[in-house]
Amino acid sequence: MVRKLEKRSGCIQHTLAILGDKWTALIVRDLSEAPLRFCDLESSLEGISPRTLSQRLDKLELEGVIVKRLYCEHPPRSRYHLTRKGSELQEILIKMADWGARHSSS
Amino acid sequence: MVRKLEKRSGCIQHTLAILGDKWTALIVRDLSEAPLRFCDLESSLEGISPRTLSQRLDKLELEGVIVKRLYCEHPPRSRYHLTRKGSELQEILIKMADWGARHSSS
Numbered sequence: 001m002v003r004k005l006e007k008r009s010g011c012i013q014h015t016l017a018i019l020g021d022k023w024t025a026l027i028v029r030d031l032s033e034a035p036l037r038f039c040d041l042e043s044s045l046e047g048i049s050p051r052t053l054s055q056r057l058d059k060l061e062l063e064g065v066i067v068k069r070l071y072c073e074h075p076p077r078s079r080y081h082l083t084r085k086g087s088e089l090q091e092i093l094i095k096m097a098d099w100g101a102r103h104s105s106s
Numbered sequence: 107m108v109r110k111l112e113k114r115s116g117c118i119q120h121t122l123a124i125l126g127d128k129w130t131a132l133i134v135r136d137l138s139e140a141p142l143r144f145c146d147l148e149s150s151l152e153g154i155s156p157r158t159l160s161q162r163l164d165k166l167e168l169e170g171v172i173v174k175r176l177y178c179e180h181p182p183r184s185r186y187h188l189t190r191k192g193s194e195l196q197e198i199l200i201k202m203a204d205w206g207a208r209h210s211s212s
Contacts, residue, residue: 004139005135005138005139005196005199005200005203006135006203006206006207007203007207008207010206010210011202011203011204011205011206011207011210012131012132012135012199012202012203012206013128013131013132013206014206014209014210015202015203015205015206016126016127016128016131016202019202020122020126020127020128021122021126022119022122022126025118025119025122026118026119029111029112029118032111033110033111085209088205088208088209089205090111091201091205092198092201092202092205093111093118094111095197095198095201096117096118096121096122096125096198097111097112097113097117097118097121098117099117099121099194099195099197099198100112100116100117100118100119100120100121101112101113101114101117102194103120103191103194104116104117104120
């Protein structure tokens with residue numbers, strides 16, 4: 001008998017509501033490596049529209065998964081960082097990447 | 107610097123294509139505890155329609171995540187089991203459940 005996966009019902013749904021779509025997971029993946037600017041993410045996430053990226057970033061900020069920080073450069077630039085809560089999603093993504101690597105044929 | 111999350115691009119997407127929707131994750135969660143009949147899953151997954159459950163089960167069978175086995179009982183009954191590939195999704199769900207438990211407010 002495996003240990004009960006959810007101690008409390010709704011926890012998996014809560015996580016999937018944040019991480020369940022393709023783009024969100026990939027944004028967290030990219031920010032795991034370094035803080036990035038909007039345009040960095042746009043070029044890394046091939047096929048995403050600026051509007052969708054903007055919506056996903058807003059949602060992740062609202063959820064406390066990422067934070068936008070202004071850098072005093074010339075010109076001033078802002079970069080997105082993972083928060084502590086966001087960093088804790090990395091463990092899930094690592095497991096997802098491992099499973100995908102084992103079971104995708106290409 | 108964290109280790110690169112994906113050794114090969116597309117692995118996270120591959121996993122999310124299977125596990126990304128709410129019902130699929132919950133079906134795998136329930137089958138992690140025991141093989142179940144269609145009607146067991148229907149009553150466990152509150153709000154799912156028989157048609158949606160049937161579609162999800164077909165997709166998971168096609169993906170090799172679950173298998174349907176006929177039991178020689180009177181009347182004969184079939185139960186859904188996780189395959190080895192499906193069992194390997196448990197690690198992801200455990201991490202999701204833990205993250206959700208830490209960060210959902212209710």
